[in-house]
């Protein structure tokens with residue numbers, strides 16, 4: 189059996205063009221273009237690339253972006269002061285503090301300073317708390333987990349009653365995606381480095397979300413035939429045959445797992461492109477909230 193691909197490039201493009209249309213109508217109705225502020229502390233090269241991509245994506249859908257770079261030596265107070273300044277700026281609808289922050293800064297304290305109605309990453313403790321509670325709704329859903337859910341919807345996966353296994357319990361992906369799957373009435377198991385007999389637990393999954401950051405860890409014989417596999421991992425592995433000297437692989441051994449699963453996301457081109465698409469959607473929503481809509 190060969191799995192069907194869940195195409196993140198195509199789905200992300202659909203989301204981005206919807207947002208672009210909404211922004212055009214918004215501006216035509218006399219509103220200012222939605223604005224996203226990005227805060228980058230330090231010079232982590234991967235974070236620099238992500239932030240640039242986010243700014244470029246804003247421009248492509250007609251949104252403003254405002255980039256703020258602080259040195260790695262910035263103090264807690266300096267970072268928090270910048271966030272407070274952005275909270276007060278009406279041109280800024282969404283605030284994104286790129287993570288991880290350099291060692292020594294208290295991430296939770298910084299995220300807590302972001303005005304909840306501008307928390308387009310959905311990482312404010314109040315947003316996450318609401319995500320975790322029955323009958324409450326967060327204002328924003330974290331972008332990568334949100335993208336995973338849109339891809340599952342795109343593939344027509346029935347989550348209610350399904351057994352879902354999440355590999356990884358990070359604040360950015362594993363934990364929030366587990367909470368979203370619970371909200372969608374799946375029965376969810378979260379696995380991590382201390383999980384015993386991981387392969388046997390994974391083999392139970394109708395829906396598997398791998399977000400563990402270990403190249404090709406999930407093998408073909410770990411996966412239940414007919415499962416749906418969402419691979420969040422983006423790992424560099426050495427490959428002398430490539431001009432760059434490396435290639436990108438997921439947390440799932442794609443060539444093996446595609447023979448067993450019913451649906452699978454490729455890497456690259458699966459979850460990756462969805463993160464920025466969902467950020468744009470959240471930023472547009474933030475502009476609506478700011479306008480009382």
Ligand code: GUN
Pocket residue numbers: 284285286287288309331332360463
């Ligand atoms: N670092 C890795 N992923 C993300 C993300 O989605 N948002 C932010 N702010 N930082 C990240």
